[in-house]
Structures are given as structure tokens and as C-alpha cells.
Amino acid sequence: MEELLAIYLNDHLAGATAGVELARRLRASNEDDPEFGPALAEVCAEIEADRETLETVMDRFGVGQGKLKPLAAVLGERLGRLKLNGRLWGYSPLSRLEELELLQIGVVGKRRLWRALEHSHAGDLPGFDLGALAERATEQLRRLEALHLKAAALAL
Numbered sequence: 001m002e003e004l005l006a007i008y009l010n011d012h013l014a015g016a017t018a019g020v021e022l023a024r025r026l027r028a029s030n031e032d033d034p035e036f037g038p039a040l041a042e043v044c045a046e047i048e049a050d051r052e053t054l055e056t057v058m059d060r061f062g063v064g065q066g067k068l069k070p071l072a073a074v075l076g077e078r079l080g081r082l083k084l085n086g087r088l089w090g091y092s093p094l095s096r097l098e099e100l101e102l103l104q105i106g107v108v109g110k111r112r113l114w115r116a117l118e119h120s121h122a123g124d125l126p127g128f129d130l131g132a133l134a135e136r137a138t139e140q141l142r143r144l145e146a147l148h149l150k151a152a153a154l155a156l
Contacts, residue, residue: 006063012113013058013065016051019106023047026099029091036096039147043103043140050110053133057117060125093155100148104141111137 023044030036058065111134118130 005061008113008116009054009058009061009063010066012109013051013054015106015109016047016054019103019110020044020048020051022099022103022106026096026103029099030096035150036147039143043143046136046140047103047107050133050136053128054113057125057128060127093151097148097151097155100144100151104144104148107137107140107144111141 023040027037027040027044030040055065114130114134114137117125118134
């Protein structure tokens, strides 16, 4: 059981690592946009904090942090930047729309992680309110969905 928990947490660490990279790119690409910049900066800071929380949870369980999966996740995220976005060079409204969609998928995964831990034998983790972490992910999804709809109106 401990081995499965270690694999599960390291899989989510890889996803969280890719999510942080994506959130940082979204933040940087939209920092001068008054409609998107502040909201994305806030969400990015929360996603960074959530990854740190996951690392702390792993430490509390005595689970070592693998290096290969997070590295592969970062490389995959960077390769994802090469997709066609309607422009030969640079950021486009379609880039923002698709990146918001990908970030939402990652936040759904994070919410599932917190819920799975909350309802498993691992759920009794002093110092962590797993339900509150899941609710924070739900709130992030709500805000990302609103940004996604704005981005869709601009891109499509």
C-alpha cells in the first residue's frame, strides 16, 4: 500500500510541476492585460503554494520525491508550447484559451488528489485540511472557468 501511495503522490507531483510551469507562462504572457493579468497572477501563486503543500504532504508520509517524472512533465509542458496557435511567432488569443483549458484539467486532477487522500486511509494527516484544499481547487476552477469564457469570447 505504501508503494502505491508513493507512486500516486509522485504522479501528482509531476502533474503539479507541469501545472506550475503552465501557470507561470500564462501569468507572464498576460501580465500586462488588466482583464487577465491580476487574476492569473493570483491563481499562479495559489498553484505554486499547492505544489509546495503536496511536497510537504509527501515528506509527512515519508515519500521521496522522484526526479524523473517532474522533469518529464516540465519537458512535456515546454514541448506543448510548439503547437500551432494561428501565429508563426508569439502568443495569440488561441494560446491563452488552450492554456486555460489545460490548466483547468490540472486543477481538476489536484482536486481529485485531495479528495482521494481525504477519503483513504491516508486521510488522517495532522496539520492538513484536505477538504479545504479540495475546496480551494474548486474555487480555482470557478475563477479559471470565468477567465476561459472571456478568452473564448476574444479568440473565437
